[in-house]
Structures are given as C-alpha cells and as structure tokens.
Amino acid sequence: MTKQVQQLDRVIIRFAGDSGDGMQLTGDRFTQETASFGNDLSTLPNFPAEIRAPAGTLPGVSSFQLHFADHDIMTPGDAPNVLVAMNPAALKANLEDVPRGADIIVNTDEFTKRNLTKVGYPVNPLEDGSLAEYRVHAVPLTSMTVKALEEFDVSKKDAERAKNMFALGLLSWLYNRPTEGTLAFLRAKFASKPAIMAANTAAFQAGWNFGETTEDFAVSYEIKPATLRPGTYRNITGNLALSYGLIAGSRLSGLPLFLGSYPITPASDVLHELSRHKGFGVRTFQAEDEIAGVGAALGAAFGGSLGVTTTSGPGMALKAETIGLGVMMELPLVAINIQRAGPSTGMPTKTEQADLLQALYGRNGESPVPVLAPQSPADCFDIAIEAVRIATTYRTPVIVLSDGYIANGSEPWRLPDVAALPDLRVEFATEPNGPDGAFLPYLRDPETLARPWAVPGTPGLEHRVGGIEKSDGTGNISYSPSNHDLMVRTRQAKVDGVARDIEPLRVDDPTGDAEVLVLGWGGTYGSIGAGVRRVRRAGGRIAQAHLRHLNPFPANIGEVLARYERVVVPEINLGQLSQLLRARFLVDVIGYNKVRGLPFKAEELAGVLQDVLNGRRTEDVIEK
C-alpha cells in the first residue's frame, strides 16, 4: 500500500524526554536533515541545568523544538504540532504547550505505574480519556527498538538507548526527510564502535520502516523547500556563528586570537569550539576564574593579540574591574556575555536580556564601552566581526550581549563570500610620535580619538600603562583635576563617536504611514518580526526596527523615535531599554516585559501590538 502524502507549509515538532534520552541529539539530527532538504527552520533547545536529574522526573525533562517551513520563518514556533514524549514526565511537562488536535507520539513502554506515580499521574493519561482531543500515537518505542536489535551484538542497555534513533527514523519517515546525513553521522560518530554503529543505524531504519508499515500513521507529510536567496547554506547555532566570527575577525585584522575564558553555561561552547581551531593560530586559555580569563585576554591584547573573553552574567560581574582597566588603558578587548536568567546564578540554561544596564553601567567611574547585540543565531557571525572592528579601530573594550536563546538556537545561514568580508587590518605604532623622539602613548587620532597601539618588542616606544588616571598625551600618572575632567570626557567622546561609524537604525514600515513602532534589541528580533507579520496579515499598520548597537545608539535613533506616535519596546527584562530611551530621548515608550526564561511567542506579541494599535494598551505591562 502506498500511503498518502499530504502537503504542509510549516510544522513545529517538539522532541521531549529524559535528560539521558538523547533528545538534543535527536533534535539536532532532525534539524540537519531538514536543513539539507532546504526548508527554512528555527530551533529552540530547552534543557535543565542539572546534567542528569533523577530519571523520569519533571525536572529531568529535556526538549528540542524545531520549526520548519517552505517559506522564511523567524522563530522556533509558539506551539508544537507534534510532540514526541519519551516518558510520562515529558508528556506532563509539555502538554500545556500543545494545542488540541495536535499529534502526540508517546513511548508507551515508559508509561509504567512507577513512572506515572513519579510525576503525579494517579491514572495512566493514555487510558483515562484525558487526551481525547489530541491525536495520540501510542508506540512502544523501547521494546520495538530492542526487538529490532535482537540479532545485534549489543547489550540490552545499549539497545534501549538506541530508541531515540528509532524515534528519529519514524519522524524522518513521517516528514519525508533525507536520511543520508544521519546515516553518515552515525558512521562517523561510532567509527570506533562498529557494533553500536550498526545497532543505531538499524534502529533508525526500523523506525522509518515502522512508519511505512503501521496503520497508525495513515499519511506522511511533505514540506517543500523554502525559496531562500541563492547561495550555499548551512544550519548554525549562535555560539558556533560567534566562534566563526571571532576566527574571521582574527583573520581580517591580522591579529592572533587569544581567548581567556572560564567554563560557564551557556557560553562554554564558544570555548570548546575555539579550542578546536589551533590551526588558525587560536590560543585558548581556560583560566582559574572569570577574572583571570579576562585578565589574560587583556594581557594578550597588550602584546598585540586580539584579546577575547566569553562568559555569562555572573562572570561579567567578576570581569567588571578588568574591563574598566581596559577602558583606562584603551586597549582592544572583546567581552562576550551570553546572557542567561539572573540575578546571581539564576536559571543557567534559560534565556534573558537583563544584563543590558550591567553592560552599560556595571563598572565604577565613568566607564563607557561600546555594546552590541546579535539579533539571531546567524547574526552572531556578523556581530563578532563588528565587535572586532570597533574594538581595534577605537582601542576599547567592546561588550557583546548574546543570549541563551540565540546561542543554542539555530537557523540556516547563507555562507558569506570570504573575500568580501571587511578589511580590518590594524597598524601598530612603530615610530615615536612626540617631540625629540618621545613616544606619547595617549596622543590620539584626531578622528577616532583612538590612541596608538604600541606593542612590546617595538624599539623606542617603551611606555607604561595602567589603571591610574593618565595624563593627556604622555600617559604619565596624573591627579590633576582639569586633566581628569578632560580624560573622562575624552573617553566618553571616543565611544560616542562610534555612532558616526555604524549602520543607521533601519525601519521596516511597508505602508509608510504606521503610527506605531515596535523597537527591540538583540535576540528578540525573530519573535517580534513574527508578531509583526501576524499583525500586518490582519491588516494592521505597524513599523518595526531593531537595535544591534546599544552603545552608542545609531545616530538616527532620536529622529526615528520622534516619527512615531507610539513606540512599543518588548524586552525579556523589566524595561531596561525602555528606561534608556525615556532618559535619553524623553519618549514615553510602552514596555512589554516578561521574564520567564523563555523567548517571546509570536502570538502573544501580535496580541500586544494589536492592543497598542487599537489604543487598548497605553502603559507598560509587566507580564507575570
């Protein structure tokens, strides 16, 4: 029997299971299959901070959501059309996000009395009719996998562990995914364990064959490739794009990359990735603490390297003093904060945008630094290069605010033409610049106000820098009141001057007569964009703009704000950008703020924007 194939324009799938069930890997493989098929896609991994919370419990549930479509999409999707629940905990933890009528594929083998009790199901939800409004596919994934692997030379435990590959095979059949990539992946991953490789491959194929033969799935689905701009694409996460951007920045500037870092969620992947690329001359230093990570990066910068440090919020708190030293010594440094929910340890694996004011103001004294924020996973590549450009041009620390959502989330990335990337070559000082062959380390470039970068090993330019206030020009210690005033203002003017050199704020206002502007920054770009599309589809006129430069702001921002009657600012914090805009531009923006550790949903933002358009919402709303 040939099964019917139904066309869909988009699907949202969520794989959910125990932390040890391999859901991130399953999701990642399905994503790669989908990417190579040519759909547009966006992903959202969601996992606990605990490495292995007690098996089968609610805190141990790990999930991976993938949204893919035949057109361009902006978010991992609000609500899944398909939930794969590997155990009762996964079902219970995710059911509230699943709309009625959606498909739920459950692994019935795990729905034992013991596992049900563990998560507080008094009776089996598969049997009590509570799931009647969903399309439930009860599949004994574990026992079918074990049965399929009977003939293989693997332990029962290893056979059971292959159940995620069975599930992947089933889903791959259901959505007509190409399988070569996954088969090649398994060959490479288990190259040294042929028995495990054969078992996983067989489990994957058994899942596919099950889909083809079972009557439980009457149709399979096809989602045509999206029409993206011509080019070569790959799927990429924010942290990977950031790593590549830093390597590119090193190449383009001609400076060897030195990363000083201390492991911290969700930033560690950048350390892992960069440590694999020593062939590019990348030095990675896993420091004894966050302070040493940034200290070593700054020390390397003094020596002429591209000094970079990566961390998350708590680490930024510790690095503040050293970034202040970088401000005083006016050396290039890139400090990357992959924001997570705070304060303190907060929720390490959950996303937030609440470190904006910390980045701008979290140091003693008047300590301005440029602040950038990527707007999507792929944009992390461009923002890393931009950070290198600003840091080296202006001889200043630059802070990059990524977040857990775009760091771990992924999307297709159109590979740039390497030859067309900007030339960031840096010229070190080589000659004395003062009278009588003196070297004045704080004699500035009149345009950028940057001071010369004279690296040790350059004869005749021996000089001392440090955290004590510098005398203008000579850089000698100075406690002069007028000199301090001058230097504070000069450092500020230097950073303010970056505004002349960055892209203006672009506004997307298709009808040209919108009265409401929605303005976001950083990782919320996709959610806001998806919300805006919904409003426009319903006939609403709304303009959208998004900030990637937070300090200084693009030069035209004041003019843009003044153009609109109302400005809505959605943020995953309690209104930090709103506060800045009100203070600097006297514009009473309307904040929409939520701090649940999760990205905004397109639907909720559409509702908020619609309310503003209708005049139903005129003040900040802090959503609970």
Add this chain to the structure above:
Amino acid sequence: MTETVNGAVGGAVPPAGLRLVPRADEPLKMKDFKTDQEVRWCPGCGDYAILAAFQSFLPELGVKRENVVMVSGIGCSSRFPYYVDTYGMHSIHGRAPAIATGLAASRPDLSVWVVTGDGDGLSIGGNHLIHALRRNVNIKILLFNNRIYGLTKGQYSPTSELGKVTKSTPMGSLDTPFNPVSLALGAEASFVARSVDSDRKHLQSVLREAADHQGSAFIEIYQNCPIFNDDAFAPLKEADRGTPGSGGLIRLQHGEPVRFGGGKGVRLNRYGTAEVVDVDEVGEDELLVHDVAVPDPSYAFALSRLDQPAFAHVPVGVFRKVPRPSYDELMAAQLERAAAAEGPGDLGALLASGDTWTVG
C-alpha cells in the same frame, strides 16, 4: 659575573628563560632602565634598594630593552613599572599574574616580570599566583614581603604574624600567616627562591638564577616598611650584621652543606622535618647538602619551614629549580602541531564545514 646553576647570565649563552627573547645589539647600562618619573616611595623604604638592584641587574640579561615587560598589581611595590624604562603595566589589585599569563603565553619573545606584594599576591590575588606557578608560565614573579598593608596605611597582611596589632586588629590578628615559599612549593612551582632587600649581591644572584629558568620563577623578597612595620626583619639582619653568616640567615648554596650562624647546620629528621643542629655535636656528615634540583618538592618544603618559630632562622637563596616545559612552549607546540596536521586554517573551508546545501 657569577655562574648560575644551569648556564650563564650575561655571557654569550642566553639564560635558559630567555632563549626566545631577542639579544641586545649593544650592551645596555643601568641608566637605560631608569625612567624620568620621580620615585615616590617613603624615605627609607626597602623598595628603593630592590629597584636599584633590579635596574643594575637588567643589563646583565643581554636582551633588548623593548622586549622586557614589567607587570604589577596594586600596592606600594606595584608602582615599580613606572620606574623601569621598559614596557610596563600597572594593572589591578591581585591580577598581575593573570594578565602576565596572557602576555607571556602569546609572546614567547618577551621577558616578563611580575612585581607584587604580600597583600596583592597572597591575599586578593592568591588564586592567580598559585595557578600561574602550577602552569609554569614563563614569568618571573617578585613578591615584596613587608608583612603589612602599606598603601592602605597599615592593616595586617596575610604574612603578618598571628596576634599582630594593627588599625584593623586592635586586639591582635586572628589569622595564621602564609609562608610564601611554602605556598609556592605547594603550588607546584618549578623555581622558588627568597632574598632580602638590603643584600644587593644576594638579591642579584637570585634574580640571575630566576632569569636562567624556563617557566615560572617565584622570588620572595623580604622588604622593610619603615612606616607601618619597621624592622620586621631586623632580628635576622642584625644578627647577621656583626659577623656575616653569624645570625639567623641560612644562605642556601647548591651543592654545599646547609650551615649557618657559626656552628649551626640543618639536617632532616625521621619525619622529613628540617631541624637545626650543632655541627660539632652531630658531625658534618649529618648535614643536608643543598640540591635545588631534587624532583620532589618535599625537601624544599622542609627547608621552607625553618622560619618557625618566629623567624629565629630563615633560609635564603634558591630553594628549588627543576626543569619543566613552560606553558607558552606547550601552547605554541600545540598550535604548531595543529597547523602541521591541518595546514594553515582556511576560513572559507571552516565556514562551509558540516552539512551544507545550495539554493538557486
């Protein structure tokens, strides 16, 4: 010119720790290493003597002046870089070893010196100090120990004696002090030494040995603070003054029996503790013959404990000097290995690695 244990400083052979540092074309002089900055320590401060000893020693290294970098933290001692006409950084409190690690790890062609104090290096920056030592980063750390906080005006430090009465401890401090040499040895340091501010010849001999060591060198320098902790080391120095070698200073000499104070010497007891003995009573053969290259640090550690009780006798000189690859060497070797295996990085190929697909 004194020969060092492993090689020579100042001769044709570059010191082991400076193999990759470019040699000066012309011999340099002490004045080449003086800046035009007015030295602003208190009158009588031990730092003056250390600075003079250091500046007059630097030409001996035979390296280019522009390849020398001084990195300091915060405190009286940390003003040092302003007075040495090389590249320098007066950084933040306690962080000099971390900053110097990034510099030295990325620039093996530099001679990097860290100047710190007992508060800077052992209190706020203790963590960075021990990790720099265990990694064997190619930096030379001079820790000026005056057993007091000077720049903040007289609070007790991590090396102040228990019960010390200061502004912040009017009833006496409750903290057992660190012995910096013991700490460095416990932190897997490959080179550990101690000297005294007032003995230029000895200090320079120790600096020479440090420069001749590839990797981290830790040198504790007893330094007098005439304002807040005057004569902290006077008993040691006084006893030594009448007849050199008569007091409590135990001058360690590689290959020589450990003797001091006229008729005293040091031997190890059955628990591995170093104890002071009368040479006449126990005989010359019982004495330890000092060896800086003993692989296990236990021996050097036993020597370091001789300052107890109450600085009655204190070893100075090189405690330990054992060869071990330095951090920058190991790091550079990994980079070379990767480049040899993969070729120089191809950015386009990197970006296109993994599964790709083409549209249009």
